[in-house]
Amino acid sequence: MRETKFCLLAVAGYTIAVVNGLWADGKMEAMNRVADVEHGIFTNYRERSAGSRARHVEARRYLPGGETRSSTWYAPYPTYMVAGEGAWLEDCDGNRYLDFLNNYTSLIHGHAQPAIVEDAADQLTRGTAFGSASEPQVALAKLLIERVPSIEMLRFTNSGSEATMMMMRAARAFTGRDIIVKMDGGYHGSHDFVEVNVSADLAASDQPAARIEERGVPDAVLNAVMVAPFNDLKAMELLLSEHHRRIAGIIIEPMPNAGGMLPPAPAYLRGLRELADRFGLLLLFDEIVTFRLSSGGMQAAEGVTPDMTALAKIIGGGFPVGAFGGRSDIMAQFEPGGSGALSHSGTFNGNNITMTAGLAAMKRLDQAAIDRINRLGERLGAGINALFETLGIRAQCLGYGSLQQIQWTDAPLATLKDAASAGQGIGKLRELLHLELLNRGVYTSNRGMYCISTPMSGAEINAALEALEGALRALKPYMREVAPRLLAE
Numbered sequence: 082m083r084e085t086k087f088c089l090l091a092v093a094g095y096t097i098a099v100v101n102g103l104w105a106d107g108k109m110e111a112m113n114r115v116a117d118v119e120h121g122i123f124t125n126y127r128e129r130s131a132g133s134r135a136r137h138v139e140a141r142r143y144l145p146g147g148e149t150r151s152s153t154w155y156a157p158y159p160t161y162m163v164a165g166e167g168a169w170l171e172d173c174d175g176n177r178y179l180d181f182l183n184n185y186t187s188l189i190h191g192h193a194q195p196a197i198v199e200d201a202a203d204q205l206t207r208g209t210a211f212g213s214a215s216e217p218q219v220a221l222a223k224l225l226i227e228r229v230p231s232i233e234m235l236r237f238t239n240s241g242s243e244a245t246m247m248m249m250r251a252a253r254a255f256t257g258r259d260i261i262v263k264m265d266g267g268y269h270g271s272h273d274f275v276e277v278n279v280s281a282d283l284a285a286s287d288q289p290a291a292r293i294e295e296r297g298v299p300d301a302v303l304n305a306v307m308v309a310p311f312n313d314l315k316a317m318e319l320l321l322s323e324h325h326r327r328i329a330g331i332i333i334e335p336m337p338n339a340g341g342m343l344p345p346a347p348a349y350l351r352g353l354r355e356l357a358d359r360f361g362l363l364l365l366f367d368e369i370v371t372f373r374l375s376s377g378g379m380q381a382a383e384g385v386t387p388d389m390t391a392l393a394k395i396i397g398g399g400f401p402v403g404a405f406g407g408r409s410d411i412m413a414q415f416e417p418g419g420s421g422a423l424s425h426s427g428t429f430n431g432n433n434i435t436m437t438a439g440l441a442a443m444k445r446l447d448q449a450a451i452d453r454i455n456r457l458g459e460r461l462g463a464g465i466n467a468l469f470e471t472l473g474i475r476a477q478c479l480g481y482g483s484l485q486q487i488q489w490t491d492a493p494l495a496t497l498k499d500a501a502s503a504g505q506g507i508g509k510l511r512e513l514l515h516l517e518l519l520n521r522g523v524y525t526s527n528r529g530m531y532c533i534s535t536p537m538s539g540a541e542i543n544a545a546l547e548a549l550e551g552a553l554r555a556l557k558p559y560m561r562e563v564a565p566r567l568l569a570e
């Protein structure tokens with residue numbers, strides 16, 4: 082009996098050992114396949130970018146990570162672009178790229194657009210900034226106000242971050258209340274009051290908890306910021322009914338871009354407008370990215386009128402810029418001389434070069450030009466979705482017009498938490514796709530965003546799709562091992 086037992090145990094032990102061995106072998110093979118894909122992509126990248134590597138090594142001595150923006154750094158080192166023309170960029174190693182990043186959506190006319198260059202160069206010879214009143218800022222303000230009915234008056238800043246900061250301050254001052262509600266997962270720049278839930282709260286059930294993600298942002302900020310889930314009117318209504326007496330306004334990107342280019346649900350923005358009116362608070366649109374979607378911004382396309390709007394990116398013609406504006410009774414707080422007037426300074430606010438270039442860029446961006454690039458963007462998005470279908474990849478492209486973004490799930494996405502969850506459990510897929518597209522001459526954002534510029538046509542869209550198809554094919558073995566949920570087979 083004891084012997085039989087011993088024999089059974091020995092057989093069982095042997096079987097487990099064999100299965101374990103096979104499993105370990107299989108696992109090893111899978112790890113090798115993953116390593117092969119990664120190695121191949123990184124090696125190709127390194128081989129074509131010796132000049133970038135050398136510059137990066139030098140740059141790291143002076144700039145942390147060799148860079149000056151968190152978003153433009155990527156492993157193993159970022160590509161050094163040295164020239165741009167129209168839809169094209171060239172790096173220091175002589176490689177050329179179709180630019181679908183356009184400095185994070187800001188270069189709507191691509192690079193070195195001749196009319197913008199001419200006007201800016203002409204202004205350059207006559208002075209960049211006088212520290213005085215100047216005409217170019219009036220001309221650009223007039224053009225923007227004529228295009229966006231909700232903006233009755235505005236002020237310029239040097240960045241979008243300053244624009245949202247000043248817009249929020251103006252709202253607090255106007256209402257006499259401290260709190261601004263932002264979306265869970267919404268991005269509005271880098272000042273302290275928007276460094277709350279920049280990435281969505283993945284643990285939240287209904288009401289996400291406000292939290293600070295950046296060290297160095299004081300806890301006190303949480304006394305002045307609350308968060309709500311995007312596309313969820315019920316949750317917003319609940320929050321406002323409880324806290325509206327302390328709330329100055331709601332800040333929202335009509336289509337959150339960094340959160341994933343999630344279009345708003347059909348009646349969502351109008352619903353927010355109604356809630357803001359019902360509870361007597363201000364609706365603040367951050368149209369820093371979405372302004373490119375219609376000549377009156379996404380607010381015109383969606384038929385919703387905010388109380389204030391922040392702009393930046395495209396309105397500077399390729400130079401640093403921001404603007405905030407809205408109802409004249411709110412903006413009148415900045416009227417100098419009155420008692421309690423709000424101050425607003427900035428050495429280069431409204432400087433001649435930005436204003437002149439911005440004016441040249443905006444004059445060349447009528448509704449017809451916008452409609453054309455929106456159609457190209459929709460065509461790109463549809464092409465990407467068709468590629469996913471053909472290749473049996475469970476992913477999707479979302480967006481609106483000239484702004485498109487890959488999401489690593491084929492499930493419907495409503496909130497920014499949904500979008501953030503889609504990016505979980507995919508290993509280095511985003512990073513590898515970005516590098517592989519660079520290897521194939523297409524420059525996108527490293528989170529999978531594409532934006533269209535006016536020098537582009539159908540040929541550039543076809544080229545982007547061809548590069549993406551090749552990159553996805555190269556990445557399928559990686560997906561199979563690291564994120565099998567993405568493959569339909």
Ligand SMILES: Cc1ncc(COP(=O)(O)O)c(C=O)c1O
Pocket residue numbers: 185239240241242243245268269270271334338339367369370393394402403
């Ligand atoms: C929606 C949104 N708001 C604000 C900002 C901040 O603008 P800036 O980078 O000019 O400070 C950005 C920048 O990408 C943005 O996408």
